[in-house]
Amino acid sequence: MKKKSAIIVGAGLVGSLWAIYLAKAGYKVDVFEMRGDIRKADIAAGKSINLALSDRGWRALGQVGIEEEIRKIAIPMRGRIMHALDGTLTFQPYGKKGQAIYSVSRGGVNARLMEAAESAGTVEIHYHHKCIGADTQEGIAWFEHTKTGASMSFQADLIFGTDGAFSAIRYKAMQKLDRFNYEQRYISDGYREILLPADADGSYKLDKNALHIWPRGRFMLIALPNEDGSFTCTLFMPFEGGENSFEQLRTKEQVDVFFKKTFPDFFELMPDIGEKWGAHPLSSLAIIRCYPWSNGRALLLGDAAHATVPFYGQGMNSGFEDCRILGDMMEEYQENWAQIFKAFQQERKPNGDAVQDLSLHNYYVMRDYVADPRFLLQKKIEARFSERYPDKWMPLYSQVTFSHISYADALKVGMRQDEIIKEVMKEVVDIEQRWDSDEVEALILKKLKIKV
Template sequence: MNTQKQISIVGAGLVGSLLSIYLAKRGHKVNVYERRADMRKNKIAAGRSINLALSDRGWRGLEGVGIADEIKKIAIPMYGRRIHHVDQSTVYQPYGKNDQAIYSVSRAGINMRLMDLAEQQENVSLHFSERCTAASTKNGSLSFINEHSQAEITIQSDFIFGSDGAFSAARMNMMTSNDRFNYQQYYIEHGYKELHIPPGPNGEFLMEKNALHIWPRGSYMMIALPNMDGSFTCTLFFPFEGPDSFATVQTPEQVSEFFNRVFPDAVPLMPTLTEDFATNPTASLVTVKCAPWTFDDKLALIGDAAHAIVPFYGQGMNCGFEDCVVLNELMETYGDDWKTVFSNYESLRKPDGDAIADLAIANFVEMRDKTGDPKFLLQKKIEARFSEKYPDKWIPLYSMVTYSPHIRYSTALREGQKQEQIMQKIMARPDIESVWDSEEVEKAILGALS
C-alpha cells in the first residue's frame, strides 16, 4: 500500500479501466473521465475494431488484478491460423506449441466488463461524456466539457494518466504546452473495413471456431475472428488507392465481383456482404510515436495515447495492459517515490512501445503475403523444429512477442532480426527443400548462433 493519492485518468477504454483497478488496489482514489457515453447503457461502438486478440501479455495484466478468469469466460481460444487460398483450399498453421493460443474477445465486451470491475472498487468513480479540453501539469488540473449539459468543470489531482487513445487530448495538451516534444503520426497505405459472417441456423460456427482465419492476397488480406454467438467478424485490410483498392471497389457490383474473384469460399458465408460494405466505415491505420511519455512527474501517457500501433501483431491492447503491469511493479518497488516510478516507467516502456510499433508494421507483410508463401512456411517449420530441440537457444519471434511476457518487445525485435539474418542464409541453400529437417541444417543454425 502506498500513501493515498488523488489520481485522474483521462479515458475509460481498455487501458484506462484496467489501470483504475490497479491504482485502486494500491489504495489510491481514482476518477476516470471518458469522452463517450457509458457504452453499458447505450448501444455505441467502443471504437471501430469489434474484436481483438488477447495474448499472454494481456492475460498477465488481467491476472495482476485477479480478473483473468472473469474475462476468460468471454474469450475464444485460437490455436492457429487457417489460411484460405484463392483456389478454396485451406491450410492450418499452429501459432505455437500444444495449447498456446491467442484469444478472440469482443472489444466492447471486455471494455464493459472492465468498467464493471472498476466500479466494484470502492475507490474508483467513472464519469462519462466528459470531453477533456485542457490538461496542465503545473497544478495537476484537468478541464472537461460535458457533451450533454455543456457544463465545464476543472478538477485537480495529484497525478494524471492520459489513456485516451491514439488521438489523445491529454497528449495534445502536453504537445502544445511543452517545448521539445517529439511526435510522429504516420498512416499506412491501407485502410480497413469490417464485414460479417453470421452463425449457422442453429447458432453454430460456419468455419473452424478455434482459429484466426486469413485470406492472404499479397498486397491485401481479409481476416476473420470468432465471436461468442457463433458469428465471425471479418476485416478487410485493403489499399486506399490502386488497382484493387477502396478506390476501385465501391458499388455492390464491384464488391460482388471482387469478393467472388479473390475470396470465393467466404462469399457464401457473407449474406449481407454488399450492404455491410456500403454501410460500414472505411477506417485508417495510424502509428503514433512520441517522447516524452511523462511530464513534470505529474502526468503520464499510457496505452495508445503513448504508442498507437497498427493491429497486425494483435498487440495494441496487450501492450497497453503490459504498461499497467510495469507501472504497478514500479509502484511496488519504489513506493511513494513517484518521480522514480514515472522516470523508470518511461525509460523502460518507451523502447518497447517503439519496438512493437515496428514489429506490427512488419507483421502486416507477413500476414497478407508470406502466410501464403510455401518458402516462408518452410522457414517457419525449420524454426519450429529447431526451437523444439533447442528451446533455450531459439524462441520464434511470434512466440517471443505473443507468449513470452518475460521477454521485452525490444528484446524480441532485436533477437528476431538476428534470427531472420540466420534464416535468410539457411533458406538461400538451393537444396533446402530436401534437407530442411537434416542434421546439417541444424548444425548450420547452431554454428550461426555461436
C-alpha cells in the first residue's frame, strides 16, 4: 500500500530538500515553518551565516537536480589558511588538486531549496505555523499560527521532523515515549559571529578561496567568505573561566585589547571590532543525541535527530546525506515505510553519532594541534604516505569531506590511522629527520597489513 501524503515540520535546509525528494516521488507535501518566509525577510537572507558544503551535500543535491542552482552561490575554499600570532600565514590544502569545500550562505541555499520544492507542484509551505504537538501513530500534527493564534491540525500518511536541534516534534511527541533515549549536551564554549566587511571597492580583505583560522590554543577565530566580498568570522571560546573567555569581554576596551593582543592582523583589518562586537549575539553549542528516530508514522531527520557542534563542517552535509539515503531506501523498500524507518535509523544512527564524535575531535585538532609541530609532522608523514599509496590510505578529513564512506567507518579507519602514525613517530629514532624515509614508509605498510 503506497502512502502518498506527508507533513514536514520545519522548512530549513533539510526539510526543504526532503520536500523536493518526496515531491519527485509523487507525494503531496505540506511543509510547516514556525518563522516567516526567509525569502521575504528584512535582513538579507543568510548574509551573516555561512556553511561549508562538501561532497556529501553536493551528491544529495545532485540526486534531485538542484546542484547547479546551488553552485552559482558557492565559493570554493581549497584549504585552510592559518594566521599565526606574528602574522605568518600557512596554507594547508584540504584535499587533492581540484578538491574544495564550498562556502555558501545558509539563507541563500534555503531560499533556493524552497523555490525548487514549490516548483515541484505538490509542495505547499505554510509559514508562521508553530508545531505544538503530534500524534505519531495517527499521523496528526497540531499547529498554532504565530500571527493569529489560531490552532489547527493536519493529518498525513507520514510526518517528518526536520525542525532542528530543538525539534518540537521530538520534544512534544517523542521525548516522553517509553525507552526513548535523549541527550542534549552543551560544550563549555560559546561563539559570536563578526562580519568583516568587504573593502570599499568590494574586494575581499583576505584570500577568498580559503577558510581562515586563527588557532590560539583554548580558543580560535575562523572566517568564511561571503559572495559580497565580506567574511563571516566566528570566535569560539569558553563562556567563562580564565582571561580568554567571553565573560572577560564585556566592554569595547576589553574587546579591543583582546583582539590587538591575540589577533593583531585581524584587528588591523577591522579596527572597529569593539563597536561591532554586539551586532551578533553570544550563542551556545550543543550536541543532541536520541534514539529511536522514528515512532509510528513519524521520523526525525537532520539536526532533529543528530545535531552536532560545527567543527567538521558536516551538520548540513550529514542532514543532506540523510535525505539521499532515505530517498534511496524509499525506492529500495518500495515505499514500505515501516521497513524504511527501521532500516534508516539503524543505518544512520551510528553515522549521526560518528559525525558528532568527529566534530568534537576536530574541534580539539583545530584548537589545540594545528599549530603544534608534532601534529604538523604527523600530517606531513600521513600526506606523503597517502600520496604514494592513495589506494591504501585516504586521510580522515578526505574520507569525511570528499568521499561517501559512512561517517562511522571513516571515524574507525581514521582513529586507526592516527594510531599508526603515532606509533611510527615513537618507534623511529630521529623521526624529524627521517619522516620521508623508505624505512618510515615500510613501517606504515607493515602496520597497515597487520591490523587493518
